[in-house]
Amino acid sequence: MNITKRKIILGVQHVLAMFGATVLVPSLTGLDPSIAILCAGLGTLIFHASTKGIVPVFLGSSFAFINAIKLVLEDNGIGAVKGGIIAAGLVYVIMAGVIKLFGVEKVRSFFPPIVTGPIIMVIGLRLSPTAIHNSMYETIIVDGMEKSVFNPMFLMVSLIVVATMIIVSIFAKGFFKLVPILISVIVGYIVSIPLDLVEMEKIKNAAWIGFETDTLNQILTLPNFSLSGILAIAPIALVVFIEHIGDITTNGAVVGKDFFKNPGIHRTMLGDGLATMVAGLLGGPANTTYSENTGVLAVTKVYDPAILRIAAVFAIIISFVGKIGAIIRYIPSPVMGGISIILFGMIASVGVRILIESKLDFAHSRNLIISALILVCGIGIQEVPIYNNITISGLAIAALIGVILNKILPNNI
Numbered sequence: 001m002n003i004t005k006r007k008i009i010l011g012v013q014h015v016l017a018m019f020g021a022t023v024l025v026p027s028l029t030g031l032d033p034s035i036a037i038l039c040a041g042l043g044t045l046i047f048h049a050s051t052k053g054i055v056p057v058f059l060g061s062s063f064a065f066i067n068a069i070k071l072v073l074e075d076n077g078i079g080a081v082k083g084g085i086i087a088a089g090l091v092y093v094i095m096a097g098v099i100k101l102f103g104v105e106k107v108r109s110f111f112p113p114i115v116t117g118p119i120i121m122v123i124g125l126r127l128s129p130t131a132i133h134n135s136m137y138e139t140i141i142v143d144g145m146e147k148s149v150f151n152p153m154f155l156m157v158s159l160i161v162v163a164t165m166i167i168v169s170i171f172a173k174g175f176f177k178l179v180p181i182l183i184s185v186i187v188g189y190i191v192s193i194p195l196d197l198v199e200m201e202k203i204k205n206a207a208w209i210g211f212e213t214d215t216l217n218q219i220l221t222l223p224n225f226s227l228s229g230i231l232a233i234a235p236i237a238l239v240v241f242i243e244h245i246g247d248i249t250t251n252g253a254v255v256g257k258d259f260f261k262n263p264g265i266h267r268t269m270l271g272d273g274l275a276t277m278v279a280g281l282l283g284g285p286a287n288t289t290y291s292e293n294t295g296v297l298a299v300t301k302v303y304d305p306a307i308l309r310i311a312a313v314f315a316i317i318i319s320f321v322g323k324i325g326a327i328i329r330y331i332p333s334p335v336m337g338g339i340s341i342i343l344f345g346m347i348a349s350v351g352v353r354i355l356i357e358s359k360l361d362f363a364h365s366r367n368l369i370i371s372a373l374i375l376v377c378g379i380g381i382q383e384v385p386i387y388n389n390i391t392i393s394g395l396a397i398a399a400l401i402g403v404i405l406n407k408i409l410p411n412n413i
Contacts, residue, residue, distance in 0.1 A: 013296060084232060087234035114360055120354060136158065219283055
């Protein structure tokens with residue numbers, strides 16, 4: 001197989017990894033999934049242009065903005081949502097300038113291994129309940145309410161997917177060893193069809209080319225920079241900044257490169273901001289770096305940023321091709337659950353690796369206290385309300401606690 005075909009297949013694998021979460025955000029907020037996919041692809045290309053094309057990152061829809069977007073959309077309409085998201089992107093850009101002004105070493109001093117290691121573990125472990133839920137539980141409607149019910153077929157399919165991924169990752173040779181996720185998804189899809197877990201009717205009815213009328217209306221609606229929309233959405237960017245630091249640290253740890261220095265955390269923040277502003281202009285959710293795709297890097301050990309750009313182009317194409325989008329959109333829940341178990345576990349394991357490689361002494365109370373509070377708060381706290389429907393995630397709280405304790409606790413305890 002030539003290099004070009006290999007990269008295309010690897011790029012498709014990255015799209016499969018990010019797809020479920022990226023379309024979930026618009027589904028929960030009332031935005032359009034096709035626009036979200038388009039913005040993910042465009043945003044990723046913008047990010048790569050801003051970071052000299054050397055950071056293997058894929059941008060997808062940010063979960064941090066869900067509540068605020070839903071509230072503003074219901075109260076003020078899509079125009080106000082667009083204005084708020086554009087303003088959030090501008091906050092990212094301003095913060096990138098501040099980071100550039102004070103220098104990377106100043107920023108890095110707040111995130112030593114005793115802080116970044118547990119934070120990365122939290123990033124993976126916070127996502128683990130979602131992986132387990134998708135692998136074992138079916139969501140049904142009972143008396144108008146959603147209820148999760150254990151489904152043995154889900155468990156069987158997810159176990160087949162996990163087993164396939166393990167077998168391919170360890171025993172496969174050559175190119176097949178590089179695409180365990182793609183092979184696992186295909187196997188899971190094939191197993192799911194006779195079990196009636198694939199929504200074949202929706203795939204059959206999906207249009208081949210073009211956007212629906214409602215999608216076009218969302219794209220063409222002009223942004224409305226209302227104060228209420230901006231105040232509800234834009235401040236969340238200040239919280240997501242800490243998560244961005246964690247995600248870029250994780251990505252660099254997986255790849256084995258220092259992205260804080262080259263291209264610089266100010267450039268990654270700038271890329272995220274510009275991508276979010278474009279997403280806001282088109283009517284998509286705010287963008288963020290995706291842990292799912294970092295998990296793919298950890299599994300495959302293929303770190304070529306060009307593959308992520310191929311994935312971005314593919315995402316843009318399928319946003320216009322409804323049939324392909326539907327095939328990916330309706331990947332059965334247990335299939336993605338099985339994949340996620342491995343991906344999210346890999347991310348948590350990277351955090352453990354950082355602690356081991358940094359040779360931190362956990363006989364010191366200081367290290368125990370910092371890591372303990374990051375882990376418990378990061379995993380135990382889902383989100384805390386700040387103002388109206390604006391919330392701060394447990395990850396951001398844990399990171400903030402870690403940064404503060406690292407600065408104020410003496411090194412000799």
